[in-house]
Amino acid sequence: MPRIFIDGESFDARTEQTVLQVADEHGIFIPRLCWHKGLSIAGNCRICVVQVEGRSWVEISCNMPVSEGLRVLTDTELVRAHRKATMQFLTLNHPVDCGVCDKAGECTLQDYHVAYNGDASISHEPKVVATKFFPLSERITLDNERCILCTRCVRFTREVSKSDALGVQERGDHSVIRPAGGAVRRLDQDAYSDNIVDLCPVGALLSRSFLYKDRVWYLKATPSVCPGCERGCNIDVWHRKPEWHLRALDPAGNRAIARVTPRENAAVNGPWVCNKARDLAALLERPRANAPMKKGREVGLDEALAAARTLIAQARHPVALVSSWGSDEELRAFKATLGERFSCFVKRDHEPADGEVVQDDLLIRADKNPNGFTARKLFGDRPVAFAPETDLVLVWGEGGDFARLPRGVPVIFLNAHLAPENGYADVFFATSVMTERAGHYTNFEGTTSAFAACFARPAGVVDAERIFAALAVKETVAAS
Numbered sequence: 001m002p003r004i005f006i007d008g009e010s011f012d013a014r015t016e017q018t019v020l021q022v023a024d025e026h027g028i029f030i031p032r033l034c035w036h037k038g039l040s041i042a043g044n045c046r047i048c049v050v051q052v053e054g055r056s057w058v059e060i061s062c063n064m065p066v067s068e069g070l071r072v073l074t075d076t077e078l079v080r081a082h083r084k085a086t087m088q089f090l091t092l093n094h095p096v097d098c099g100v101c102d103k104a105g106e107c108t109l110q111d112y113h114v115a116y117n118g119d120a121s122i123s124h125e126p127k128v129v130a131t132k133f134f135p136l137s138e139r140i141t142l143d144n145e146r147c148i149l150c151t152r153c154v155r156f157t158r159e160v161s162k163s164d165a166l167g168v169q170e171r172g173d174h175s176v177i178r179p180a181g182g183a184v185r186r187l188d189q190d191a192y193s194d195n196i197v198d199l200c201p202v203g204a205l206l207s208r209s210f211l212y213k214d215r216v217w218y219l220k221a222t223p224s225v226c227p228g229c230e231r232g233c234n235i236d237v238w239h240r241k242p243e244w245h246l247r248a249l250d251p252a253g254n255r256a257i258a259r260v261t262p263r264e265n266a267a268v269n270g271p272w273v274c275n276k277a278r279d280l281a282a283l284l285e286r287p288r289a290n291a292p293m294k295k296g297r298e299v300g301l302d303e304a305l306a307a308a309r310t311l312i313a314q315a316r317h318p319v320a321l322v323s324s325w326g327s328d329e330e331l332r333a334f335k336a337t338l339g340e341r342f343s344c345f346v347k348r349d350h351e352p353a354d355g356e357v358v359q360d361d362l363l364i365r366a367d368k369n370p371n372g373f374t375a376r377k378l379f380g381d382r383p384v385a386f387a388p389e390t391d392l393v394l395v396w397g398e399g400g401d402f403a404r405l406p407r408g409v410p411v412i413f414l415n416a417h418l419a420p421e422n423g424y425a426d427v428f429f430a431t432s433v434m435t436e437r438a439g440h441y442t443n444f445e446g447t448t449s450a451f452a453a454c455f456a457r458p459a460g461v462v463d464a465e466r467i468f469a470a471l472a473v474k475e476t477v478a479a480s
C-alpha cells in the first residue's frame with residue numbers, strides 16, 4: 001500500500017488509484033471536467049493539474065498513478081497559473097450565454113471560472129461560431145458553442161450504455177460532437193441517453209423536456225425511488241421550492257415534477273438511471289381520481305368505508321389482488337390488517353409498454369413493478385386464481401384485469417388514477433401516488449431504498465395504508 005503526500009499530508013493509497021482519486025477519498029478537492037468516476041480516463045481538459053514537489057512543471061492528477069513517497073502539491077503558484085490559462089482556453093470560444101442556459105446554477109465551467117480564472121477573455125480573435133440547437137435525439141439537443149469537448153458523452157455511450165451513438169467530428173476548434181457513423185444504436189434508441197445531460201459539465205447537452213422551463217435555484221431535490229422496474233434506482237425528484245411557489249402564474253407547476261436525476265447508490269444503480277426514470281412525470285401525473293365512489297357515484301369517505309366494511313363482513317371467501325407498487329409499509333399494513341381475512345395474490349400492476357426495453361444487462365429489469373420482492377415475501381408467489389366460491393374481490397392498484405374477475409362478485413377498488421374501472425367497482429377509493437407520501441421499496445436483490453413526499457395529497461385522496469387500517473378496525477379517516 002503506497003504512502004503518498006498531498007499538500008504535505010500523508011495518505012495510504014491503493015496501488016490502482018490515481019492521485020485525484022486519493023485526494024477525493026480524503027476530501028481534498030482537485031477540479032475536473034473530463035474525468036468522471038464512472039468513465040475511462042481521457043485526460044483532455046487539463047484542469048486537474050498538480051505539481052510534484054521538486055519539479056518545475058505541472059501534470060494531470062486524473063491520470064497520475066500513485067507511487068511510494070510521491071509528494072504532490074495541489075495549490076502552488078504554477079498550478080494556479082496553469083488552471084487560469086486552461087480556463088482562458090476552455091472559454092475562448094464559449095458564447096457566455098449563461099443568462100439563458102439551463103445549466104446555470106450547476107455549471108462546473110461557471111464555478112471554475114469564478115474559482116480559478118475570474119478575468120475577462122484575453123483573446124482578441126472573433127469567437128468560432130457553431131451550431132446552437134443540434135438535435136441529437138428526440139430528447140436531447142446540443143449547443144456546440146458551449147461544448148468543451150471533454151468527451152464524457154462520447155465515452156458514456158461507448159463504455160456504459162454501449163450504443164456507440166456519439167463521436168467527435170472534425171479537428172481543432174472545428175471539432176463537434178455528432179452522431180457516430182456505425183453506431184450500435186442511435187441516441188434515440190439508447191435507453192440511457194439522458195445520463196449524458198447530467199454528465200455534461202457545461203450547458204452543451206440539454207434535455208428538451210426541461211429546456212427553458214425552470215431555473216435550478218427555484219427547485220429542490222427530494223430523494224426518491226424509480227418505480228419503473230424492480231431495480232428500484234435511487235433518484236432525485238426535482239420540484240419547486242416552497243419559497244418559490246408560483247401564485248398567479250401557473251400554480252399547477254408547484255406540484256409538478258420538474259425533472260428527475262439519478263441519486264447515486266453503489267448497491268442499486270451506481271450513478272446512472274434509464275430514461276424511464278426521467279419520464280416519471282408522465283407516469284405519475286396522469287389524470288387523477290380524486291373522490292371515493294359507490295358504483296360510480298361520488299360519496300363521502302365515511303360512506304365508502306362503511307360500504308366496504310359491510311362487503312368485507314358479509315364475504316366468506318374474499319380475494320385480494322395486492323399491489324406490487326405498494327411500499328414496504330403499505331404491504332405490511334395490508335398484511336397486518338386484512339391479510340388474514342383475504343386470500344391474497346400479488347398482482348403485477350404494470351407490464352412492459354410497447355417499444356420499451358424489457359431487460360438488459362445494465363439496469364433495466366423485466367418486472368416493471370418496484371416492490372414485487374416485498375409483496376411476494378409477504379403474500380407468496382401464486383398465480384392469480386379465483387375459486388368458484390369467491391364472493392368479494394379487493395383490487396389494490398392498477399393492472400387488475402377486470403374482465404377476468406368472477407362475474408357478479410362485488411369489487412372494492414383502490415386506484416390513484418382515472419380509469420373506467422373506477423366507476424365499475426362497488427366501492428372505490430382514490431389513493432395517493434408515491435410523491436405524496438414517504439415509504440420504502442425493496443428491490444429484486446433485497447436492497448431497500450427510501451422515498452420521501454414531494455407534494456401534499458390532493459383533496460379527496462387518501463393513503464392506502466390509512467384505508468386498510470380503517471377497514472380493519474371500523475374507524476374512519478378524515479378526508480384531506
Ligand code: SF4
Binds near residue numbers: 150153
Ligand atoms: S457535449 Fe458536454 S459532455 Fe459532450 S463533449 Fe461537449 S462538454 Fe463534454
Ligand code: SF4
Binds near residue numbers: 273275365
Ligand atoms: S432501470 Fe428500472 S428502476 Fe432504474 S431507472 Fe430504469 S426503469 Fe427505473
Ligand code: FES
Binds near residue numbers: 044
Ligand atoms: S480531469 Fe484530468 S485532464 Fe480533465
